[in-house]
Amino acid sequence: MKGTVHYELRGNIALMTIDNPPVNPLSSGVRQGLSDGLDKAMADAQVEAIVLTGAGRAFIAGADISEFGGAAKGPSLHDCLQAMDNSVKPIVAAINGTAFGGGLEVALCCHYRVIAPSAPVGLPEVKLGLLPGAGGTQRLPRLIGAEKALEFILSGDPIPGPAAHTMGIADAVADGDVVTSAISFAQDLIARGAPIRRIRDEQTLLEADRGRTDLFENARKTSARKMRKRFAPEMIIQCVEAAVNLGDFDAGMAVEAKCFAQCLRHPQREALIHMFFAEREVAKIPDVPRDTATTEINQAGVIGCGTMGGGITMSFLNVGIPVTVLELDQTALDRGMGVIKRNYDIQVQRGRMTAGQVDERMGLLRGTTQFEDLGKADVIIEAIYENIDVKVDTFKKMEAVGKPGAILASNTSGLDIDKMAQATTRPESVIGLHFFSPANVMRLLEVVRGTQTSKETIATAMKLGKQLKKIAVLSGNAPGFIGNRMLAGYTRQAGEIILQGATPYQVDNALLAFGMPMGPFQMNDLVGLDLGWRARKLAGMKPEDVPITARVADKLCELERFGQKTNRGFYVYPEGSRAGRADPEVVNIVEQTSAELGITRQDIDDEEVLKRCLYPLINEGARILEDGIAIRPCDIDIVYINGYGFPEVTGGPMFWADQIGLDNILTDIKAFQAQYGGDIWQPAPLLERLVEQGKSFASLQS
Numbered sequence: 001m002k003g004t005v006h007y008e009l010r011g012n013i014a015l016m017t018i019d020n021p022p023v024n025p026l027s028s029g030v031r032q033g034l035s036d037g038l039d040k041a042m043a044d045a046q047v048e049a050i051v052l053t054g055a056g057r058a059f060i061a062g063a064d065i066s067e068f069g070g071a072a073k074g075p076s077l078h079d080c081l082q083a084m085d086n087s088v089k090p091i092v093a094a095i096n097g098t099a100f101g102g103g104l105e106v107a108l109c110c111h112y113r114v115i116a117p118s119a120p121v122g123l124p125e126v127k128l129g130l131l132p133g134a135g136g137t138q139r140l141p142r143l144i145g146a147e148k149a150l151e152f153i154l155s156g157d158p159i160p161g162p163a164a165h166t167m168g169i170a171d172a173v174a175d176g177d178v179v180t181s182a183i184s185f186a187q188d189l190i191a192r193g194a195p196i197r198r199i200r201d202e203q204t205l206l207e208a209d210r211g212r213t214d215l216f217e218n219a220r221k222t223s224a225r226k227m228r229k230r231f232a233p234e235m236i237i238q239c240v241e242a243a244v245n246l247g248d249f250d251a252g253m254a255v256e257a258k259c260f261a262q263c264l265r266h267p268q269r270e271a272l273i274h275m276f277f278a279e280r281e282v283a284k285i286p287d288v289p290r291d292t293a294t295t296e297i298n299q300a301g302v303i304g305c306g307t308m309g310g311g312i313t314m315s316f317l318n319v320g321i322p323v324t325v326l327e328l329d330q331t332a333l334d335r336g337m338g339v340i341k342r343n344y345d346i347q348v349q350r351g352r353m354t355a356g357q358v359d360e361r362m363g364l365l366r367g368t369t370q371f372e373d374l375g376k377a378d379v380i381i382e383a384i385y386e387n388i389d390v391k392v393d394t395f396k397k398m399e400a401v402g403k404p405g406a407i408l409a410s411n412t413s414g415l416d417i418d419k420m421a422q423a424t425t426r427p428e429s430v431i432g433l434h435f436f437s438p439a440n441v442m443r444l445l446e447v448v449r450g451t452q453t454s455k456e457t458i459a460t461a462m463k464l465g466k467q468l469k470k471i472a473v474l475s476g477n478a479p480g481f482i483g484n485r486m487l488a489g490y491t492r493q494a495g496e497i498i499l500q501g502a503t504p505y506q507v508d509n510a511l512l513a514f515g516m517p518m519g520p521f522q523m524n525d526l527v528g529l530d531l532g533w534r535a536r537k538l539a540g541m542k543p544e545d546v547p548i549t550a551r552v553a554d555k556l557c558e559l560e561r562f563g564q565k566t567n568r569g570f571y572v573y574p575e576g577s578r579a580g581r582a583d584p585e586v587v588n589i590v591e592q593t594s595a596e597l598g599i600t601r602q603d604i605d606d607e608e609v610l611k612r613c614l615y616p617l618i619n620e621g622a623r624i625l626e627d628g629i630a631i632r633p634c635d636i637d638i639v640y641i642n643g644y645g646f647p648e649v650t651g652g653p654m655f656w657a658d659q660i661g662l663d664n665i666l667t668d669i670k671a672f673q674a675q676y677g678g679d680i681w682q683p684a685p686l687l688e689r690l691v692e693q694g695k696s697f698a699s700l701q702s
C-alpha cells in the first residue's frame with residue numbers, strides 16, 4: 001500500500017501526519033492510516049482532540065490520480081470521511097501546504113481548519129474532467145454560499161491561505177508553526193467546551209440561496225463560454241444545485257456520487273488525466289539525468305524585436321529576468337520596444353497589471369544596436385527572419401560576443417540547428433528554443449537538440465522553460481521539428497478539400513465543432529495570406545508552379561484580400577471586428593479554381609473533412625516517433641495541445657488516435673490512399689506495425 005499516516009500523542013491531542021511523498025495524495029496506505037489513526041484516537045480516553053496535518057510541502061494533493069480507473073485497495077475515502085464526520089472528539093486540520101481536491105475535502109470534513117499563510121487550497125478536479133467527489137460540492141456551499149462555491153469549483157484555481165480565511169474556508173491563519181497553532185486552537189476548543197462544528201449540518205446559507213435560479217443560469221453561461229465542450233462543469237452545477245435545493249446532506253451526496261461516476265466514466269476524464277501525467281513526463285529526458293548540472297539564467301539577450309523577439313523578451317521580463325534586446329537600427333529598436341510598452345499598457349487598461357508593475361518590467365529592459373552589449377547574457381536567442389544564411393551569419397556574431405558558457409539559441413520554427421551550430425566553435429552550447437506566437441502568452445516551448453548539443457545545455461534549456469512558466473518539450477533536429485512538420489499535412493489537406501468540393505467555411509466549421517479554436521482558413525486570415533504570396537513572387541515562381549493548394553490564397557491576394565489586416569481574406573471582417581463573415585465571392589473563386597484545374601467538385605461530408613485534416617497529423621506523428629524526433633507519444637500530444645490549439649479534452653492527437661483505434665485509422669488512411677493517392681496517405685511503418693501487433697501508441701510509453 002502506498003503512503004502512511006504517523007500517529008503521535010502530544011499530551012491530550014492526537015497528532016496525525018500524512019506521509020506520502022512528494023505531495024501526500026490519498027493513496028490506499030494513507031486511507032488505511034487515516035482509518036486506523038481515527039480508531040486509535042477514539043479508543044484512547046486520554047485523547048480529547050485530533051490534529052491532522054501533512055509531512056513535507058503539501059497537506060494533501062487530493063485523491064491519488066494514478067488509482068483512477070483501477071480497483072481501489074483499502075478503505076474508501078468516503079469511509080474515512082464518514083468516520084471523521086461522526087467523531088465525537090473535535091478534529092482540527094493544520095493545513096501546512098497544498099490542500100487540493102480530496103485534500104481540501106478532507107479538511108472540510110474536519111471540524112475546524114487552521115491554515116499556514118503560504119498554503120494554497122483549491123478544488124482543481126474540473127481540470128481533470130472530474131468534480132469534487134468527496135463531499136466538496138455539498139460542504140462548500142454550506143460553508144461559503146453557492147455563488148462563491150460555484151466560482152471556486154468551476155475555476156479549479158487555487159487561492160492562498162489568507163484568502164481562504166477571508167472567504168470562510170479556514171477558521172484561522174497560523175501565526176508561526178501551523179501544527180503548534182492548530183494544537184493551541186484545539187486546546188482552546190477543549191477549554192471552552194466548544195461544540196463540534198459539522199459543516200454537513202449547516203443550513204443557513206443554503207436557505208438564503210434557495211430559489212435563486214439566477215446563480216445556476218449564470219454559472220451555466222460562464223462555463224459554456226470559458227470551458228467550451230467540457231463535460232464536468234454541468235455535473236458540478238447540478239451537484240451544487242442539489243445541495244441548495246434538496247437541503248438534506250445525504251440526498252445531496254447521492255447526487256454528487258452519481259455525477260462523479262458519470263465524470264469518471266467519461267472519455268474526457270481519461271484524456272485530461274493523461275494530460276496531467278504527460279505534462280510531467282515531458283520533463284524527463286532518458287539520456288539527460290535529472291541531476292545534470294545547469295547554468296543559472298540571470299540575464300538574457302534577444303536579437304530582433306519584431307513580433308517574435310518582442311514576445312520572447314516579454315516572457316523573460318514577466319518572470320523578472322533582465323533582457324538586452326538588439327535591433328539593426330534605432331528606428332526598428334524604438335518601434336519594437338514601443339510595442340512591448342503598449343502591450344503592457346493594454347494589460348493595465350484591462351486591470352491585469354498595475355502601472356508600477358509595468359515600470360518594474362520595463363526597468364529590466366535595455367535596447368541596443370551593438371552586438372557587444374549581449375556579452376553579459378547567459379542565453380542569447382536570435383529571433384530574426386527565417387533564412388538559414390542570415391541565421392548562420394548571426395550565429396557567428398553571437399559566438400564572437402557571447403561569454404564562455406552562454407547558451408546560443410535560435411527561435412527558428414524549423415531550420416537546421418546543426419548548420420547554425422557548425423558556424424560556431426562551441427556547438428555544444430547551441431540549441432533551438434522555438435517559442436510560439438504570441439510568445440508571451442503561448443505555453444509551449446519546443447527545445448531542439450542539435451547533434452552536438454551538450455546535456456548541460458539541454459538541461460538548462462528545459463529548466464529555463466519552467467522558469468518562464470512554459471511547458472518545454474524536447475525535439476530532435478529535423479525540418480519543422482515536431483509541431484510544424486505535422487502541421488504541413490493538415491494545411492495541405494484543407495487546401496485540397498476545398499478544391500474537391502467543400503467550402504472553406506465548411507472545413508473551418510467542422511474543425512471548430514471538433515474543438516479547435518479556429519479553422520485553417522481563419523488561421524490563414526489571421527497570419528496573413530500575403531506572406532506566402534510575396535515569398536513566391538520574390539522567388540520568381542510562375543503561376544503554374546504554385547502548389548494547387550495555394551492557388552486560391554494567391555488569387556485572393558491579387559485582389560488585395562490579405563486576411564484580417566485588410567478586413568478581407570477568406571472571410572470579410574466588418575471594420576474593427578475579428579469575427580469574419582462567409583463571402584460568396586470567395587466560394588466563386590474556389591469553384592473557378594477547381595474548374596481551371598479540371599477537378600470535378602462533389603459533396604464531402606464533415607466526417608471526411610475531419611479525418612482528412614486530422615489523420616495526417618497522426619500518420620506523421622508516427623513517423624516522428626520512429627525517427628526519434630519526439631521521445632514519446634505524449635510529447636507530441638503536449639506540443640499539439642499547447643502550441644496548435646488541439647482540443648485538450650481529446651488528450652492530444654496520439655492519445656485520441658488510441659481511443660479511436662489505430663486499426664480504424666489505418667483502414668481510413670488506406671482508403672484515402674486508394675481514392676486520392678499522394679505520399680501523405682502512405683501509412684507510416686510504425687502505424688502499420690502497431691496495428692499488426694494489436695498495440696497502441698501508449699504501449700510505446702511504458
Ligand code: 3H9
Binds near residue numbers: 022
Ligand atoms: C480528487 O481529489 C478527486 C476527489 O475530489 C474525489 C475522490 C473520491 N495523485 O506536479 P509535481 C505526483 S482528484 C497522484 O511535479 P509540484 C506527480 O505526478 C485530484 N500523483 O509537483 C509528480 O510525480 P512524478 C485533485 C500526484 O510541486 C509528483 O507528484 N488534485 C498527484 O510542481 C510531483 O508533482 C489535483 O488535481 C495526485 N493527486 O506541484 C492536484 N499530485 O514526480 C494535482 C501530484 O513521478 N497535483 N502527483 O512526475 C498538482 O496540482 C501538483 O502536483 C501539486 C504539486 C500542486 C500538488
